[in-house]
Amino acid sequence: MQNAIEFQNVCKRYPEFYLDNLSLQLPQGQIMGLVGVNGAGKSTTMRLLMGLIQPDSGSVSVLGCKLPAQQVAVKAQIGYASDDMRMYKNETLRWHMGFIQSVYGNWDSRYAEHLLTVFDLKADQKTKGFSHGQRVKAGLLLVLARRPKLVVLDEPTTGLDPVAREEVLTELAEILRNEERSVLFSSHNTQDVEQLSDTISFLHKGKLLDSQDKEIYLDRWRRVLCTGISNAAALSLPGLVRAKQNGSLCELVFNRNPEHAVARLNELGAQISSVEPMSLEKIFVAAVKSGVHV
Amino acid sequence: MNHGLNTPLIKILIAKDWHIQRKNIAIYMVGGLLALSFISGGEWQFFMGTTLLISALIGLGNHQITSSIVNERKEHTLPFIMSLPVTPMDYLVAKLIANMSLFIVPWLIVCAATLVVFWITPIPNGFIPLTVIIGVYLFLCYCVSWSVGMISESEAVVIFTMVFTNCLIGPIMYTVTRFSSISSHIAxxxxxxxxxxxxxxxxxxxxxxxxxxxxxxxxxxxxxxx
Incomplete structure (x- = not known):
């Protein structure tokens, strides 16, 4: 299967930030959620994808084209929306729709009208009167109605109220039904990533901590509660990411081979009270705090 | 690196800038032509009209650079434009053509109208070389501020450049008129x-x-x- 996105050993240095040897692939038709705290490198990664930044070393390919050299061909097939993107405030949404339509031959007017209704947007309103939620939805409309092969969304749901968030996620889920369309989106909101993604990638301080199929990834992580361990901090077990002790109760987080870890704990005389799967949010926090690279 | 320009999109971006700037241009054009109507009225009207005319051209240039280049970054419409199939060089070419045409068209109209006023009124035609030199200087101010805006991407630096170049109009006029070959023929x-x-x-x-x-x-x- 061809990769929609391919980063190979990409490095980019800024005075306060270093994107360290990023290698990442997104197979065509897949949805990748890019997770990381502020300053992790998500936006830099997306700007590299749009050819707006030249890497210091390494290579970036999108839809089979090298960046930034072939950025015009690439951007003709990408729909990109970011949190820091604004429309012209004195123009109406209708004007913006006409403007984008003049650029993209694939513009789907019927779908655009459908999105206007679904997102409850007024096309003839000047965008300076839009709320944050309306602005995000209008931006998505302009991206989705051009029917791109690759959708790149930087924080699409940040700052949205629950209703607007639900509308956006539903429409995203709808466009993701197209098996040829690939999506890369970043979010602080791990629930959104968990809901939509096929693949999860963690960025932290410019490094890719992990990138894997969501189901396999979630299945790997376990939280084990047990008693009978005198010094949890001194435990040395394969895949142990974090160990916390509160009196006699130990909380252990494993990122691989949980069955093996449980068996080993039993051998050490621990009484296991629970072995729980973890939400992406809990995994995210544990991974970031421990700086785990798998 | 692909050095070919995306001409169709450059045209769209130029049309976009013309559309967005249309009201500003109209306002400054009206101001410039209003200033011209004063010039032939008498001595004080001449100085008042000239001052207004220079102010209108300075205002046109500064307003345009601020709203078209500085604000595009400040108001985050640049990421919107750069998400389109366009390279930074396409963007620069589009901005060059759009901004230059947006300035040159009203600038030429005002300059031409000024020359017509000189020809059809008792104002001596000897003023024309000095007027053209100042007119070209105003265009120079615009081009330098435009280039600084594109290079520096900094609002503060652009404003400083605008103020600095525009402050030099007085010294430039003084210096030019120090040449007897120019000043002796003004009348x-x-x-x-x-x-x-x-x-x-x-x-x-x-x-x-x-x-x-x-x-x-x-x-x-x-x-x-x-």
Whole structure:
């Protein structure tokens, strides 16, 4: 299967930030959620994808084209929306729709009208009167109605109220039904990533901590509660990411081979009270705090 | 690196800038033509009209650079434009053509109207070389501020450049009129194009070309556009 996105050993240095040897692939038709705290490198990664930044070393390919050299061909097939993107405030949404339509031959007017209704947007309103939620939805409309092969969304749901968030996620889920369309989106909101993604990638301080199929990834992580361990901090077990002790109760987080870890704990005389799967949010926090690279 | 320009999209971006700037242009054009109506009314009207005219052209240039280049970054519409199938060089070319045409068209109309006023009124035509030198200087101010805007991407630096270049209008007028070959013919019935007058225009043209070329040079070297 061809990769929609391919980063190979990409490095980019800024005075306060270093994107360290990023290698990442997104197979065509897949949805990748890019997770990381502020300053992790998500936006830099997306700007590299749009050819707006030249890497210091390494290579970036999108839809089979090298960046930034072939950025015009690439951007003709990408729909990109970011949190820091604004429309012209004195123009109406209708004007913006006409403007984008003049650029993209694939513009789907019927779908655009459908999105206007679904997102409850007024096309003839000047965008300076839009709320944050309306602005995000209008931006998505302009991206989705051009029917791109690759959708790149930087924080699409940040700052949205629950209703607007639900509308956006539903429409995203709808466009993701197209098996040829690939999506890369970043979010602080791990629930959104968990809901939509096929693949999860963690960025932290410019490094890719992990990138894997969501189901396999979630299945790997376990939280084990047990008693009978005198010094949890001194435990040395394969895949142990974090160990916390509160009196006699130990909380252990494993990122691989949980069955093996449980068996080993039993051998050490621990009484296991629970072995729980973890939400992406809990995994995210544990991974970031421990700086785990798998 | 692909050096071909995306001409169809450049045209769309130029049309977009014309559309967005249309009201500003109309306002400054009306201001400029209003100033012209004063010029032939008498001595004080001449000075008032000239001051208004220069102010209108300075205002047009500064307003345009601020709203078209500085605000595009400040108000985050640049990421919207750069998400389109366009390279930073396409963007620069589109901005060059859009901004230059947006300034040159009203600038030419006002300059031409000024010359017509000189020809059809008792104001001596000897003023024409000085007027053209100042007119070209206003264009130079615009081009230098434009290039600084594209290179520096900084609002503060652009504003400083605008203020600095516009403050030089007085000293430039003073310096030019120190040349007797220019000042001695100001009251003449016909325009006299001395070597100094032509030289002043040529030097300004060279500075304009250098300023624009430096914008292209820096744009080609940029590794981070946003």
């Amino acid at each position: 003449a019935a016909e325009a006299v194009w001395s070597i100094e007058a032509v030289g002043a225009i040529v030097i300004q043209a060279v500075i304009i070309l250098l300023a624009l070329a430096s914008a292209f040079y820096w744009q080609a070297r940029k590794k981070t556009f946003l």
